[in-house]
Amino acid sequence: MDTVTYSNFRRNLKAYMQKVNDDSDSLIVTTKEPDNSVVVMNKDDYDAMQETMYILSNHKLMDRIREGDKQFANDKGKPHQLLDDEQ
Template sequence: MEATTYSNFRKNLKDYMEQVNDNSDSLIVTSKDEKNVVVMAKSDYDNLMENMYLISNEANREHINESMEQLEEGHYTTLSLEDL
C-alpha cells in the first residue's frame, strides 16, 4: 500500500484516482495532524463491505467454512453450462 501526503494527493488527484482504480490498490493519504485516510476503489470498498456482511452472521460464517472444507476435501461436483 502506497502512501502520499495530503498536499501531494490534492495536486495529483486525477492520477492517484486512476492508479487506485487501475491497480486495485489502496492509498494512504497522510496529514500533519495525523488524521490519515485510506483511498480505495469503490468496487474494492463494495467487495469489502459485502465480505464483512457475509461473515458478520454466525450462521453464514459457519456455512462458508463448511463449504470451504468440502471443497478442500474434494467433495464437490463440476457442472458444464449444458448441465444447467
C-alpha cells in the first residue's frame, strides 16, 4: 500500500484515482495530523470488503458455511448443477 501526502494527492487526484483503480491497491493519504489520514480504495474492493464483513458478522450464515466445510472435508459433499439467475 502506497502513501502520499494530502497536498500531493490533491495536485494529482486524477492520476492517483486511476492508479488505485488500475492496480486495485489502496492508497493512504496522510496529513500533518495522523488521526486525519484516510485510505482511498477501488470501489469494487470496498464493496467486496463490505460483503465479507457482512458474511462474517452473520452467525447463521457462518454456521452454514462451517457445516458445509465440515461435510466437504468428510467427503460428504455432493456435486450439483449450478442455477443461473433466472431459475
